[in-house]
Amino acid sequence: MIVSRRTKEKLIIAALVALTGAAVAPLFWIIGSIVWNGISVMSLEFLTSLPAPFGSSGGGIGNAILGTLIINLFASGLGIPLGILTGIYLAEYAHDSRMGSTVRTIVESLSGVPSLVIGLFAFTLIVLSFRHYTGVAATLALGIMMIPLVAKATEESMRVVSDDLREAGMALGIPKYNITTRIVLSMAKGGVISGSLLAFARISGETAPLLFTALFSFYWPTGIDQPMATLQVLIYNYAISGFADWVAKAWGASLLLVLLVITINVAVRYLGRKKYEGA
Amino acid sequence: MNKKSIFFKDSAFKYLVGGSSLIVVAFFVMIFVMLAVRSYPSIANDPLMIFGSTWDVNSGIYGGIPAILGTLASSAIAVALAVPISLGMSVFFTEYAPRRVRAALSIVIDMLATIPSVIFGIWGLWIVAPLVKTYVQDPIVGSIGFIPLFSGPAYGLSLFLASLVLTFMIVPIISSLTISLLSTTPVELREAMISLGATRWEVVRHVALPFSKLGIFASIILALGRALGETMAVTMVIGNSFVWPFSSISLFSPASTITSKIASELYEAVDVLHVSSLVELGLILLVITLLVNSSARLVITRISRRNASG
Numbered sequence: 001m002i003v004s005r006r007t008k009e010k011l012i013i014a015a016l017v018a019l020t021g022a023a024v025a026p027l028f029w030i031i032g033s034i035v036w037n038g039i040s041v042m043s044l045e046f047l048t049s050l051p052a053p054f055g056s057s058g059g060g061i062g063n064a065i066l067g068t069l070i071i072n073l074f075a076s077g078l079g080i081p082l083g084i085l086t087g088i089y090l091a092e093y094a095h096d097s098r099m100g101s102t103v104r105t106i107v108e109s110l111s112g113v114p115s116l117v118i119g120l121f122a123f124t125l126i127v128l129s130f131r132h133y134t135g136v137a138a139t140l141a142l143g144i145m146m147i148p149l150v151a152k153a154t155e156e157s158m159r160v161v162s163d164d165l166r167e168a169g170m171a172l173g174i175p176k177y178n179i180t181t182r183i184v185l186s187m188a189k190g191g192v193i194s195g196s197l198l199a200f201a202r203i204s205g206e207t208a209p210l211l212f213t214a215l216f217s218f219y220w221p222t223g224i225d226q227p228m229a230t231l232q233v234l235i236y237n238y239a240i241s242g243f244a245d246w247v248a249k250a251w252g253a254s255l256l257l258v259l260l261v262i263t264i265n266v267a268v269r270y271l272g273r274k275k276y277e278g279a
Numbered sequence: 280m281n282k283k284s285i286f287f288k289d290s291a292f293k294y295l296v297g298g299s300s301l302i303v304v305a306f307f308v309m310i311f312v313m314l315a316v317r318s319y320p321s322i323a324n325d326p327l328m329i330f331g332s333t334w335d336v337n338s339g340i341y342g343g344i345p346a347i348l349g350t351l352a353s354s355a356i357a358v359a360l361a362v363p364i365s366l367g368m369s370v371f372f373t374e375y376a377p378r379r380v381r382a383a384l385s386i387v388i389d390m391l392a393t394i395p396s397v398i399f400g401i402w403g404l405w406i407v408a409p410l411v412k413t414y415v416q417d418p419i420v421g422s423i424g425f426i427p428l429f430s431g432p433a434y435g436l437s438l439f440l441a442s443l444v445l446t447f448m449i450v451p452i453i454s455s456l457t458i459s460l461l462s463t464t465p466v467e468l469r470e471a472m473i474s475l476g477a478t479r480w481e482v483v484r485h486v487a488l489p490f491s492k493l494g495i496f497a498s499i500i501l502a503l504g505r506a507l508g509e510t511m512a513v514t515m516v517i518g519n520s521f522v523w524p525f526s527s528i529s530l531f532s533p534a535s536t537i538t539s540k541i542a543s544e545l546y547e548a549v550d551v552l553h554v555s556s557l558v559e560l561g562l563i564l565l566v567i568t569l570l571v572n573s574s575a576r577l578v579i580t581r582i583s584r585r586n587a588s589g
Contacts, residue, residue: 009478019367024387026447030402085299103300106307112572114508120561121310124317175285177292205395208510212546239401
């Protein structure tokens with residue numbers, strides 16, 4: 001059968017719409033299931049209390065929420081400054097030197113290293129050496145994951161600052177570190193902040209690097225050097241446990257995690273200036 | 280302020296940013312060094328053991344071939360499924376969709392890329408797995424189950440389900456890159472085709488897609504790299520069994536990947552050989568993903584050079 005070109009065009013549009021539907025349907029399906037299953041366990045007790053002893057009902061995930069926040073804050077303390085400084089180096093100092101291109105290649109390669117492997121690195125370096133599961137190892141892993149994201153955002157937003165400003169600064173005899181920090185970096189501030197927030201959102205969802213570093217705990221965190229509960233690992237542990245009460249709590253925790261991650265992303269991408277286009 | 284202190288601050292800042300970059304380089308190098316050091320007990324014990332087909336913790340035999348093959352197979356299937364979906368959506372996005380639909384679609388693609396892996400996992404495990412078992416696997420096993428690739432029993436949790444969930448996770452990667460490539464097709468080429476009476480599809484087929492095929496290829500390789508290293512969702516839906524591929528090659532049998540092996544065993548591993556074999560698997564994964572990612576980057580560098588010179 002010979003199909004006319006116009007009919008073919010129509011068939012192709014139908015196929016493209018079907019493929020687009022297949023691509024976007026999971027998002028609505030996932031969000032729908034999380035809200036549907038997660039909303040019923042939401043309560044003040046769920047958000048603020050420790051897990052109940054096994055078998056008894058009630059209890060919550062307060063320690064896991066706190067654990068995720070603590071680990072994220074410490075990881076940000078490591079990843080954001082290193083990322084920004086590396087980004088500044090790449091944008092202003094690297095030029096075409098050999099060290100510059102090495103650093104650039106390595107920052108790019110680092111962003112492609114699977115998160116599990118970075119967790120494995122923290123495990124081999126800290127957990128195996130001290131024979132102790134600890135939040136420090138998790139912090140190291142997530143901090144390393146933030147570096148390439150923040151560095152890339154910093155470099156890109158500093159590069160779009162016009163050279164006229166740098167040259168004007170030089171003509172006035174301003175030293176280079178002052179031009180870089182007071183002029184270029186302050187112009188690029190928005191992009192750096194967006195990039196850091198997106199990196200924060202990204203590590204908030206990372207689970208694999210935490211499984212064998214921070215491990216899990218049923219108690220309130222007592223110190224960063226101790227095993228700690230996190231939302232991400234709680235979702236994994238509870239979801240695969242098969243106990244109805246735990247699975248329900250895993251859905252509740254998923255709802256919280258998705259809310260956190262999506263809120264940051266929406267705030268950065270759509271409420272903030274759309275000027276900076278992060279990957 | 281005297282000149283000397285300005286000079287001092289200037290070079291101090293230079294060393295600060297340069298030093299930080301070197302710390303990042305050191306982290307990267309240390310990843311290799313530490314994984315190599317910690318997998319040494321396994322390599323020293325028997326360098327070829329990791330390429331064996333049996334993984335038996337009780338007898339201390341750690342052969343990783345089923346996990347390595349599982350990683351390669353699940354990623355390959357996911358990429359094969361994701362390519363038509365992503366290209367279809369990208370062409371629809373750039374050529375046919377009205378402006379409002381485009382805006383909505385780009386939000387959806389961003390959000391899909393944002394959903395954490397463990398969320399795909401809980402969804403795959405509790406929502407998709409039972410449906411896939413009842414409506415996909417059971418009918419197929421019932422009708423063409425005599426073909427070894429589709430033989431039963433259907434468990435739900437399987438290589439097939441892991442590939443399916445991976446597909447949805449990598450679609451946003453291929454799509455977002457392909458969309459930005461397709462929208463850079465030179466307008467002159469496009470208009471020349473239209474003036475010859477081409478339909479929109481013919482413009483896409485003969486101009487837009489050939490023009491960006493190299494970049495699309497690179498985005499597919501990048502997505503492959505992401506799929507190879509994906510952990511949580513895969514671990515939760517693949518069933519973590521060494522049945523596949525030696526006892527049964529069925530897509531519907533539970534399998535394992537390098538990542539699912541490490542994620543599900545490392546925290547309870549006590550034997551030195553067990554730990555070091557898992558670390559060695561991680562080292563193998565690191566090498567594979569770096570090779571895949573750097574080949575994608577080579578292609579991307581070539582394109583940007585071509586664009587710069589053209």
